[in-house]
Amino acid sequence: MKNQNFTELEQYARKTNRDLARLFSKKQKNFGRDLPLARMTNGIIKAFVLRGGKRIRPFLMYCGYVCAGGKDNSQILRASLSLELLHSFLLIHDDIVDRSDVRRGGPTIHKKIEKKYRGKLSIKEAEELGKSLAIWIGNICFLDFYRLMLESEFSDAQKQKAVSKINKSLESAVYGQLIDILAGAKAMRVTERDIDIIQELKTGKYTIEMPLEAGALLAGGGKRDIKILMSYSRPLGKAFQINDDILGLFGDPKKTGKPNDSDLKLGKKTLLIVKALQRANKSQKKTIIKCLGEKNISKGDVVKVKKIVVQTGSLDYSMKKIASLVERAKETIRKSHFANRGKDLLIKTADFIGKSSH
Amino acid sequence: MKNQNFTELEQYARKTNRDLARLFSKKQKNFGRDLPLARMTNGIIKAFVLRGGKRIRPFLMYCGYVCAGGKDNSQILRASLSLELLHSFLLIHDDIVDRSDVRRGGPTIHKKIEKKYRGKLSIKEAEELGKSLAIWIGNICFLDFYRLMLESEFSDAQKQKAVSKINKSLESAVYGQLIDILAGAKAMRVTERDIDIIQELKTGKYTIEMPLEAGALLAGGGKRDIKILMSYSRPLGKAFQINDDILGLFGDPKKTGKPNDSDLKLGKKTLLIVKALQRANKSQKKTIIKCLGEKNISKGDVVKVKKIVVQTGSLDYSMKKIASLVERAKETIRKSHFANRGKDLLIKTADFIGKSSH
Numbered sequence: 166m167k168n169q170n171f172t173e174l175e176q177y178a179r180k181t182n183r184d185l186a187r188l189f190s191k192k193q194k195n196f197g198r199d200l201p202l203a204r205m206t207n208g209i210i211k212a213f214v215l216r217g218g219k220r221i222r223p224f225l226m227y228c229g230y231v232c233a234g235g236k237d238n239s240q241i242l243r244a245s246l247s248l249e250l251l252h253s254f255l256l257i258h259d260d261i262v263d264r265s266d267v268r269r270g271g272p273t274i275h276k277k278i279e280k281k282y283r284g285k286l287s288i289k290e291a292e293e294l295g296k297s298l299a300i301w302i303g304n305i306c307f308l309d310f311y312r313l314m315l316e317s318e319f320s321d322a323q324k325q326k327a328v329s330k331i332n333k334s335l336e337s338a339v340y341g342q343l344i345d346i347l348a349g350a351k352a353m354r355v356t357e358r359d360i361d362i363i364q365e366l367k368t369g370k371y372t373i374e375m376p377l378e379a380g381a382l383l384a385g386g387g388k389r390d391i392k393i394l395m396s397y398s399r400p401l402g403k404a405f406q407i408n409d410d411i412l413g414l415f416g417d418p419k420k421t422g423k424p425n426d427s428d429l430k431l432g433k434k435t436l437l438i439v440k441a442l443q444r445a446n447k448s449q450k451k452t453i454i455k456c457l458g459e460k461n462i463s464k465g466d467v468v469k470v471k472k473i474v475v476q477t478g479s480l481d482y483s484m485k486k487i488a489s490l491v492e493r494a495k496e497t498i499r500k501s502h503f504a505n506r507g508k509d510l511l512i513k514t515a516d517f518i519g520k521s522s523h
Numbered sequence: 524m525k526n527q528n529f530t531e532l533e534q535y536a537r538k539t540n541r542d543l544a545r546l547f548s549k550k551q552k553n554f555g556r557d558l559p560l561a562r563m564t565n566g567i568i569k570a571f572v573l574r575g576g577k578r579i580r581p582f583l584m585y586c587g588y589v590c591a592g593g594k595d596n597s598q599i600l601r602a603s604l605s606l607e608l609l610h611s612f613l614l615i616h617d618d619i620v621d622r623s624d625v626r627r628g629g630p631t632i633h634k635k636i637e638k639k640y641r642g643k644l645s646i647k648e649a650e651e652l653g654k655s656l657a658i659w660i661g662n663i664c665f666l667d668f669y670r671l672m673l674e675s676e677f678s679d680a681q682k683q684k685a686v687s688k689i690n691k692s693l694e695s696a697v698y699g700q701l702i703d704i705l706a707g708a709k710a711m712r713v714t715e716r717d718i719d720i721i722q723e724l725k726t727g728k729y730t731i732e733m734p735l736e737a738g739a740l741l742a743g744g745g746k747r748d749i750k751i752l753m754s755y756s757r758p759l760g761k762a763f764q765i766n767d768d769i770l771g772l773f774g775d776p777k778k779t780g781k782p783n784d785s786d787l788k789l790g791k792k793t794l795l796i797v798k799a800l801q802r803a804n805k806s807q808k809k810t811i812i813k814c815l816g817e818k819n820i821s822k823g824d825v826v827k828v829k830k831i832v833v834q835t836g837s838l839d840y841s842m843k844k845i846a847s848l849v850e851r852a853k854e855t856i857r858k859s860h861f862a863n864r865g866k867d868l869l870i871k872t873a874d875f876i877g878k879s880s881h
Binding site: 202203206258261262282286290293294297298300301304305307308311312315316320321322324325328329332335336339340342343344346347350351 | 560561564616619620640644648651652655656658659662663665666669670673674678679680682683686687690693694697698700701702704705708709
């Protein structure tokens with residue numbers, strides 16, 4: 166996602182990065198000398214978490230908090246850091262499952278460990294060790310998420326509502342993940358309806374709705390607030406996912422930190438692919454089907470698929486769909502009871518998500 | 524662990540099993556028809572959780588609750604179920620890492636899924652799919668643990684203290700896990716001091732201390748209660764771990780649900796092995812070193828190692844150590860301020876753990 170000079174998000178991201186760095190340094194100091202492994206693990210997690218990300222989820226938690234009338238900026242900042250730990254947990258496990266080597270412009274956690282032990286162990290052993298340690302390092306991030314949420318100084322009841330909400334959408338995200346894995350392994354047929362479910366479960370609910378609602382709950386927000394945030398989140402979540410798919414094929418790997426052939430290699434039937442298949446002629450269809458799930462896909466074939474996605478109008482279709490989804494989200498906010506500060510933040514956020522793939 | 528007619532534990536285990544079964548059935552009903560995968564996953568988890576286990580952790584949570592003056596038996600039962608979900612999460616991830624095929628007398632989760640998809644996919648693909656899905660199924664169990672804890676009807680403050688305590692010992696257990704993995708992969712030298720740390724982190728704190736303290740915290744227990752429970756838990760936790768090591772080599776796989784060569788294959792330097800190595804003659808030492816970490820170890824070699832552990836007096840040493848640790852735990856309780864019902868439960872528990880490997 167290209168940055169569109171969204172000042173509020175940039176400022177929040179800077180504060181998030183500063184406080185995350187402090188958090189890990191503090192944790193490092195607390196480990197005694199007899200836990201060198203804990204220090205090593207903490208260092209690996211720190212480097213990974215600080216490596217990048219736009220901090221959109223912590224920012225959205227802040228937005229939800231502001232919309233529901235929250236005033237304590239330092240407490241919400243602290244609680245919102247937890248979402249970066251939660252996200253790291255998901256990315257680390259996701260990367261093991263997807264066998265990804267690169268994330269956020271650097272090696273994935275399991276690859277990093279694999280490289281570290283390559284000299285001492287056989288290639289196969291180092292690979293296994295990387296995956297094994299990465300599973301548990303991901304779990305440490307998950308634990309840290311709960312720790313940070315529970316340590317924040319909101320009322321116990323509000324924290325608990327927020328954590329329960331996060332747990333629920335996380336469970337949904339995990340089911341989305343499962344469908345994704347089974348589809349990628351060609352162990353299950355995937356329809357456009359399934360893609361909708363994956364999008365809604367894995368990205369829409371998790372990236373947009375969950376942080377917003379959790380933030381609102383931390384501010385003591387009621388049903389009325391939550392209802393509007395949901396109506397805003399659903400279309401925007403879909404827009405975000407379609408964007409992600411576009412970046413997954415057309416994005417610059419140097420900027421996205423993710424190779425632009427990995428979705429193809431994994432055989433992901435994104436909206437881009439499904440729509441292109443619907444509109445393709447016989448030979449185009451053959452090319453796409455040949456490339457989908459092909460682990461040794463050539464650069465030339467990636468270019469061919471991209472061309473077909475453009476020629477069939479599938480890219481255009483996706484971009485128009487994003488624009489209309491973003492407009493729907495904005496309209497909900499304009500008509501809402503939220504104060505101007507909250508409205509302003511959410512409208513800017515919708516525009517940011519809508520424009521970020523152009 | 525052989526059952527020593529510990530009536531209170533048996534009764535509690537029956538109630539735990541009954542309520543766990545109800546829990547999964549209720550969850551199954553809540554999934555709509557459009558989530559067949561969620562139903563499948565829930566079924567897999569249900570079968571795994573109900574397959575076995577002595578329910579020692581939920582029982583210890585109950586004991587801690589009783590000792591700290593708790594009276595609401597139905598609420599503590601409900602909260603204590605969560606520990607079985609937590610334990611399943613740890614076992615599922617542990618089994619992936621250890622490449623174990625069998626758990627609780629049945630296939631491990633990743634093996635079960637692998638078998639399910641063997642017809643549809645290549646052997647390698649089915650294996651990868653099994654591991655991938657199992658990572659996320661483990662995570663669902665972890666989520667369910669938090670859900671159950673947070674849904675229980677204790678005060679928000681008490682729940683939060685208990686969850687924070689569990690999180691802390693869980694983090695310790697994970698560090699124990701990491702040392703274990705690195706040691707097993709021969710990527711790290713392991714001393715008897717390291718074994719002590721692993722034991723304390725991975726088993727002592729997690730199996731005995733954590734459930735007891737969390738239970739006491741749910742009852743609103745204070746520092747005085749916690750201090751005694753800690754003094755009781757430390758030696759008993761060590762005794763439990765040594766027992767586990769003995770069963771890992773001398774146990775009947777049909778009863779333990781775990782092959783008796785897996786610790787050897789993984790190269791685990793348990794107290795049994797370290798003590799045997801210290802006392803072994805040259806040829807015995809050679810045999811042990813040859814077998815340790817040998818993935819294709821023969822049945823004959825397992826018998827040889829067992830003989831050496833007996834002949835060097837290492838088995839005897841371990842059993843005497845268990846007895847003295849159990850006595851220390853019981854003495855703490857006898858001198859405590861706990862009411863008779865609590866004292867009775869904890870003394871019986873100590874005896875149960877001490878006798879269970881004979």
